[in-house]
Amino acid sequence: MSGSRDRAKDFVVGDVDNRNQPSTVVIVGFSAAGLAVAETLRAEGFSGSLKIIGDEHDLPYDRPPLSKIGLVDGPLRSALALRPPEVIASLDAELHLGTRAVSLDIDHRSVGLASGLQVDFDSLVITTGVKPRSLPQLSTAANVHTLRNVEHADALHTALADVAESSGTALIIGAGVLGCEIAASARAIGVETLMVDPTTLPSARQFGPWIGERLVGLHEGMGVDLRLGAQVDKMVIENDLVTSVTLTSGETFDVALVVLAVGSTPNVEWLQSSGLGLSNGVDGNQWNEAAPQVYAAGDVASWVDRDGIRTRAEDKTHAIDQGRFVARRILGQPAPFERQGYFWSDQHGIRIQAVGECSGADEIEVIWSDPSRDRALVAYGSSGRLTGIAGWACPRQMLTVRRHMKFPANWDRALSELRQAIN
Ligand SMILES: Cc1cc2nc3c(=O)[nH]c(=O)nc-3n(C[C@H](O)[C@H](O)[C@H](O)COP(=O)(O)OP(=O)(O)OC[C@H]3O[C@@H](n4cnc5c(N)ncnc54)[C@H](O)[C@@H]3O)c2cc1C
Structure with a gap:
């Protein structure tokens, strides 16, 4: 539920190409990002072999409720499932659940499992997430x-x-x-x-x-x-x-x-001898590619954004977006990854939401409020640019913000447009 940004020192610009479809795609980690990769591959016509390795026994489930209703009422597994079993079955994937990936041999294009099995790939997607510190x-x-x-x-x-x-x-x-x-x-x-x-x-x-x-x-x-x-x-x-x-x-x-609740660290121990860059999770380039046809997505993945900054994000919307992006990249999509930052939280019955970057601001302005119902939208910016917007108990207004805004934007112009759109 956080992330990090560092100026990228060395990254390789991925080829803009129309590559042939791989015959076997392996996904390691079966949760929000891994599921998004698998579903998008199939939805976009990938007909090759799909193999998915996950160390949890459950099919992919939703983590955000675990700290919310899941602690109050107890986590109800069936309610948490991201997809019913028949939808997972329709992906026509070979599932290896309850088993850890323990090694990656890039030269031989193979993932080693704790069971001793070797799983070969043409394309690999790493979506192993993070663990609590x-x-x-x-x-x-x-x-x-x-x-x-x-x-x-x-x-x-x-x-x-x-x-x-x-x-x-x-x-x-x-x-x-x-x-x-x-x-x-x-x-x-x-x-x-x-x-x-x-x-x-x-x-x-x-x-x-x-x-x-x-x-x-x-x-x-x-x-x-x-x-x-x-x-x-x-x-x-x-x-x-x-x-x-x-x-x-x-x-x-x-x-x-x-x-x-002191933060998390990426699950990359199993990649220590793989030769991949692991300075901030799995280090990918602008296309989330960490080595030829080896990608990462979701909480474990860092990539190089359009400002040359190595960035890693930990949130559900991002994990799904990046998973979808990587699937399309495997099938030949040329454009680099663009993050649409969005995050929400529920605390004491209040929904709090943010888009863009809300920390490090030198300008802060409430752009809409309804004090009688304790609701407000606040804009954050720096150097004359709007960098992020946060909402307190106003999901409808935040929907408008998400539809209208691309960050960063000119502070004055963006705020005047937003005020018109919201009022
Ligand atoms: C309690 C909680 C509350 C949250 N609340 C919010 C929220 O309100 N809003 C929001 O946007 N985000 C929230 N998040 C964050 C969100 O859930 C994550 O961003 C999202 O789950 C990331 O998906 P992922 O697929 O990248 O990684 P993960 O969901 O972490 O999945 C990675 C999977 O890979 C498996 N794995 C790890 N290592 C291996 C290995 N070697 N071999 C095989 N499998 C492996 C893991 O066990 C796991 O199943 C919350 C997270 C938690 C934990």
């Missing part, structure tokens, strides 16, 4: 949770219900979007919730400072004990359980459960 000193503590998959959500839902019953406190480390959503879900089931973050505004990287300030009020109003500008300094671990924490502010709290 953890803290080594907490690896043995039984009441420390992270959240990435349905098993994690099951375990956290049960643990939060126990904490609510025993009137204990849940500590959430990290007030990014994931931490904030978990805090909101914990409060919804009556858990005393303490959230700690060294920054001063929650979720500001995705939604910008204006929304970050609103979120402080929202979380505090809903009973989250928010400690910003603070970090955990010391922890007491007894019988493999974290029982209390002392913050850098000097305050000490008894805790019954800890959730780490």
Whole structure:
């Protein structure tokens, strides 16, 4: 639910070509991006062999509900499925589920599986996503949770219900979007919730400072004990359980459960000896190609944007868009990848959305609001350019923004056009 941007040092410009269709495409990682690749290949007429490797046993499912309704009611697997089994079957793909890819031999065009099987490819798409960052000193503590998959959500839902019953406190480390959503879900089931973050505004990287300030009020109003500008300094671990924490502010709290929401790292260990560039996930070029006919898409993939910046994004809409793009590229599409950044979050019943880039702004302006219903649209920009727009509880207006806007845009002109479109 984040991402990163670095100036790309070395990237190879992919050929603009009309290549022959590969006879075998292998996809490693079966979730939002992997499914988008498979569906688009078939929809665009790819009739060759399709093989999909995924280390989870479930068919692709939706992760965003895991931190929202999935923690409040428990994750319902059938409701999370991205497609019914018959639609997956219609892809006519050879599925290797519950099995990890452990190696990639680019010269011999083969992926090695944990089972010992070798799967050969003409084109390969890597969509192995990310995993939660953890803290080594907490690896043995039984009441420390992270959240990435349905098993994690099951375990956290049960643990939060126990904490609510025993009137204990849940500590959430990290007030990014994931931490904030978990805090909101914990409060919804009556858990005393303490959230700690060294920054001063929650979720500001995705939604910008204006929304970050609103979120402080929202979380505090809903009973989250928010400690910003603070970090955990010391922890007491007894019988493999974290029982209390002392913050850098000097305050000490008894805790019954800890959730780490401190970011994620790309799943690239299995590629260490492949020769692929792995500086920021799998390093692709403007076409998401990391080596000839080896592509990456979704949370694990970095690519070079039109400003020459190596960029990686972690959000669902992006994973699907990039998966679709890569499928079309395999079939010969010449244009480079263009990200249409869009992100949403649900916290305490408020839908928050963002398009474009909302952090690092030197201009911030509320361009539409409805104070009686606590709704607003805010524009962020820098150097005279509009870079992003965030919405607080106004999905209809955000739909208009998404239809009208391409970022960056001239600040004055774009804001005047947007105001006309919205009012
Ligand atoms: C709790 C939660 C809430 C979220 N909320 C939002 C939200 O509100 N809005 C939003 O836009 N985004 C949200 N996201 C992010 C969104 O879910 C991801 O961006 C999206 O799932 C990325 O899809 P992906 O296919 O790239 O990777 P993933 O969904 O991570 O899938 C990668 C798959 O590859 C598998 N894999 C990894 N290594 C291997 C290997 N070696 N061999 C085989 N398989 C492997 C993984 O187990 C996984 O099944 C949320 C994510 C989480 C976890």
